[in-house]
Amino acid sequence: MLKINEVIIVEGKADTAVIKQFVDADIIETNGSALAATTLQAIELAAKTRGIIVFTDPDFNGERLRKLITAAVPTAKHAFLTKDEAGRLIPHHSLGIEYANGATIEAALADVATPTAVELHSDISQADLLRAGLIAGAGAAKRRTKVAERLHLGYVNGKQLLKRLEMFGIKRTELLAALEEIED
Numbered sequence: 001m002l003k004i005n006e007v008i009i010v011e012g013k014a015d016t017a018v019i020k021q022f023v024d025a026d027i028i029e030t031n032g033s034a035l036a037a038t039t040l041q042a043i044e045l046a047a048k049t050r051g052i053i054v055f056t057d058p059d060f061n062g063e064r065l066r067k068l069i070t071a072a073v074p075t076a077k078h079a080f081l082t083k084d085e086a087g088r089l090i091p092h093h094s095l096g097i098e099y100a101n102g103a104t105i106e107a108a109l110a111d112v113a114t115p116t117a118v119e120l121h122s123d124i125s126q127a128d129l130l131r132a133g134l135i136a137g138a139g140a141a142k143r144r145t146k147v148a149e150r151l152h153l154g155y156v157n158g159k160q161l162l163k164r165l166e167m168f169g170i171k172r173t174e175l176l177a178a179l180e181e182i183e184d
Helices: 013-022 037-049 060-072 084-088 102-110 126-131 140-150 158-167 172-183
Strands: 007-010 027-029 052-054
Touching: 007 013, 007 037, 013 027, 013 102, 027 037, 037 052, 037 060, 052 060, 126 158, 140 158, 140 172
Parallel strands: 007 027, 007 052
Antiparallel strands: none
């Protein structure tokens, strides 16, 4: 069983139940897409004392929570599941951590992404993303999804991609390597 020292932040009880089957860790639940002031205070305290890993569903509400928590705790670590890993392929199911298998959950939590200080002059620009076919144009969303999965950025739309690349300190060389890998 994987042991995690940081406190894992999830959306609900079903997420906690499945994670506890495979991971020895303390968990804070946000109780859905709402983020109560008392819950945010608990998250901030956990971040100061032990560190936190934000592990939300790869959907709109999960991304919204991730943004709210990151705004309060910029040093939060992040674990991601792809939409396929979170149950998109299961008929009549919504997306959620509770639909992932144990190996996928362990892999996501073992491979957390840690934000770095954003450099004043990032070496990746919006023009680079446009030239790479990651924003705007036919097939951009599909390419962006594959690159985001390869770089462990979680779900990102065109606007979020540059912000996540900067947040996690991804360099142009790493982005180009990921693009080469998805084209093979």
